[in-house]
Amino acid sequence: MEKTLNVQGMSCGHCKTAVEGALNNLEGVTSADVNLDAGTVDVAYDDARVSFEAMKEAVEDQGYDVEA
Amino acid sequence: MEKTLNVQGMSCGHCKTAVEGALNNLEGVTSADVNLDAGTVDVAYDDARVSFEAMKEAVEDQGYDVEA
Numbered sequence: 001m002e003k004t005l006n007v008q009g010m011s012c013g014h015c016k017t018a019v020e021g022a023l024n025n026l027e028g029v030t031s032a033d034v035n036l037d038a039g040t041v042d043v044a045y046d047d048a049r050v051s052f053e054a055m056k057e058a059v060e061d062q063g064y065d066v067e068a
Numbered sequence: 069m070e071k072t073l074n075v076q077g078m079s080c081g082h083c084k085t086a087v088e089g090a091l092n093n094l095e096g097v098t099s100a101d102v103n104l105d106a107g108t109v110d111v112a113y114d115d116a117r118v119s120f121e122a123m124k125e126a127v128e129d130q131g132y133d134v135e136a
Binding site for chain 1: 077079080081082083086131
C-alpha cells in the first residue's frame with residue numbers, strides 16, 4: 001500500500017533523514033521518501049502490519065506536524 | 069575571545085545541533101550558540117588554541133556557508 005503524507009516543518013536534509021529514519025524504523029514500512037520542496041513523504045507499507053496512526057505518531061515524535 | 073559568525077542555511081533544530089556540536093568539538097572552543105532566526109553563531113574561544121579558519125571549516129564541513 002502507498003500513501004503520501006503531508007508534513008509541515010521539514011526544512012533541510014537533517015529533517016529528511018529524521019523523518020525517513022523514523023518511518024523506516026517501523027515494522028511494516030517498506031520505504032519512506034521525503035520531498036522537502038513539496039513537504040510530503042511517500043510511504044510504502046503493509047497496512048496489515050502498520051497503521052496510519054502509528055506512522056503519523058512516528059513523524060510527530062520527530063517534531064513535525066502531519067496533515068493527512 | 070568572542071566572535072559572531074554569520075552562517076547561511078541553518079534552518080532547524082537539527083542544524084543548530086550540528087553546527088554547535090561541530091564547533092564544540094574543536095579544542096579551544098568554550099561555547100557555541102546558534103541563533104536560527106538571525107543566522108548567527110556566537111562563539112567563545114581561545115584564539116591561541118583555535119583559529120577562525122578552523123572554526124569556519126568545521127561549520128562548512130556540516131554543509132553551511134560562513135560569511136565572516
